[in-house]
Amino acid sequence: AQTVTQSQPEMSVQEAETVTLSCTYDTSESDYYLFWYKQPPSRQMILVIRQEAYKQQNATENRFSVNFQKAAKSFSLKISDSQLGDAAMYFCAYRSADSGGSNYKLTFGKGTLLTVNP
Amino acid sequence: DGGITQSPKYLFRKEGQNVTLSCEQNLNHDAMYWYRQDPGQGLRLIYYSQIVNDFQKGDIAEGYSVSREKKESFPLTVTSAQKNPTAFYLCASSYSIGPANYGYTFGSGTRLTVV
Numbered sequence: 001a002q003t004v005t006q007s008q009p010e011m012s013v014q015e016a017e018t019v020t021l022s023c024t025y026d027t028s029e030s031d032y033y034l035f036w037y038k039q040p041p042s043r044q045m046i047l048v049i050r051q052e053a054y055k056q057q058n059a060t061e062n063r064f065s066v067n068f069q070k071a072a073k074s075f076s077l078k079i080s081d082s083q084l085g086d087a088a089m090y091f092c093a094y095r096s097a098d099s100g101g102s103n104y105k106l107t108f109g110k111g112t113l114l115t116v117n118p
Numbered sequence: 119d120g121g122i123t124q125s126p127k128y129l130f131r132k133e134g135q136n137v138t139l140s141c142e143q144n145l146n147h148d149a150m151y152w153y154r155q156d157p158g159q160g161l162r163l164i165y166y167s168q169i170v171n172d173f174q175k176g177d178i179a180e181g182y183s184v185s186r187e188k189k190e191s192f193p194l195t196v197t198s199a200q201k202n203p204t205a206f207y208l209c210a211s212s213y214s215i216g217p218a219n220y221g222y223t224f225g226s227g228t229r230l231t232v233v
Contacts, residue, residue: 009158033221035221037221042226043206043226043227044224044226044227045208045210045222045224047221047222050221091160091161093221095221104149104166104168104212104214105151105163105166105176106151106210106221106222108153108160108161109160110158110159110160111160
């Protein structure tokens, strides 16, 4: 079974600075997808960014980028020019690319609570 | 606009009662999921369904039941057998065939409290 580990329960950053959230995962599969979700105080889950394991290029969405290290099974999220609205719980998630059986389940880490200080 | 609707937003249950949480989607997604969220625990999968009239247990299915009579609907019943039901419950949906890189679409959640 796949597992996802977020080793930082809480992080803080000053407004306009950069912060990196860590995520590692364990899998025996070679093809899969990784996601970062954001959960603000409203508790609505919002997809931030996704990465296909077969792509070597790191995904980028505006101020959000990932550092995907497949051999190390690491998938960190970098937030540049942090804004007050970035304050939220961030979850890393894994999904198999195999379309059979139960492989469409998302496995989540326990989350990192990000505080943005003005 | 397409999306997932969970109701109610807040729900209070007396001990020994069954309660049902509603989840409806109009995204034409095949698969639907129920997650439970507790502080420090992340999201844990309760049940999921990939097609109508079929569903599978997730990691913490004890004390819960579901049905999938329509593609759009996936209600979750929290039974009296669930010893610690106070939590935040999230419903999600996705495609079950084709590319898996779309991730999930989530509802806005139901906060269940036992009184």
